[in-house]
Amino acid sequence: MNDRARGGTGDAPPAGTRRAGAPRGASRPAAQGLFRRLVVINGLVFAAGTLVLAVSPATVSAPVAWAEVPVLVIGLAVMLVANALLLRRSLAPLDALTTLMQRVDLLRTGDRLPGGGNRDLTHVIDTFNAMLDRLEAERSASSAHALAAQEGERQRIARELHDEIGQSLTVVLLGLKRVVDRAPADLKEDLHGVQETVRASLDEVRQVARRLRPGVLEDLGLHSALSALCTDLSRMSGIPVTRSVRPDLPALGADVELVLYRIAQESLTNIARHAHAEHAELSLAREDGHLVLRITDDGRGGAVQEGAGIRGMRERALLIGARLTIDSPPGAGTRVSLAIPCDRSTTP
Known part of the structure; x- marks a missing residue:
């Protein structure tokens, strides 16, 4: 018998196992509690309708008379409206939870849904808020590592610009100065232009290095x-x-x-x-x-x-x-x- 037949491996976890990071027995009691609440609400509405029918003078004959049809329609409408109002109030936190899910952004922290409504939905909301807390903490930790690596790379590039390219351009600038002093008069103007270009490039390299590594902040x-x-x-x-x-x-x-x-x-x-x-x-x-x-x-x-x-x-x-x-x-x-x-x- 292969591993898939035994349920030991595969894309889906075997029955009875629990996903990593999910609290044991958290989702099933919430779902069962919500199911029980809906059953109770519907049962109460139907029981109230039955009680009203039992104590009221209204009767239903077989076959149903035309005069009894409006009574049945009104009774059914009342039960449906009462059931809808109770369910709407009971499930109202789900609308707020859906809205929060649509607008949540881990770069804008602190967006949470306050607990409210019935106990079972409060458990769902608290679980979702706890999940956001974990995601924000993980995002913050990963961003810290990434930005620390970025700052280290900035400092490395700034040092190389200053120590390598900056020094090389300085040597070239000094060499041009010696050449200009010994150059013929008809070449001095062109060499001065090259000298100014190198000097401007050296200034730009120093500015880039200063932006990459804020030495003034440290000093x-x-x-x-x-x-x-x-x-x-x-x-x-x-x-x-x-x-x-x-x-x-x-x-x-x-x-x-x-x-x-x-x-x-x-x-x-x-x-x-x-x-x-x-x-x-x-x-x-x-x-x-x-x-x-x-x-x-x-x-x-x-x-x-x-x-x-x-x-x-x-x-x-x-x-x-x-x-x-x-x-x-x-x-x-x-x-x-x-x-x-x-x-x-x-x-x-």
């Missing part, structure tokens, strides 16, 4: 890093940026500072590329028990497309238990807000 802290971001945006795009970073902020953890820096960096980059704004503003302050970072602009606004940049911002916010909101009404600019609970933002 001078978050305030200086945010100021440098705003200064770079103003210099590259010509958009003036107003900064408002409160000096009395609590001591922040390294992971919180990195998330704040990366989200501010992505938001300011989006302003330079897509907003067509004339002014931008960055602020960081305490508000109602939260540390709130806001980046706003007066650009064209419009629908926010959940591209890789915004999804990356949401994943980073999820790592530190923060809530990221993006408002972008058409013609009214864009507002990015990151709210971090103060008990999670400070260093332990």
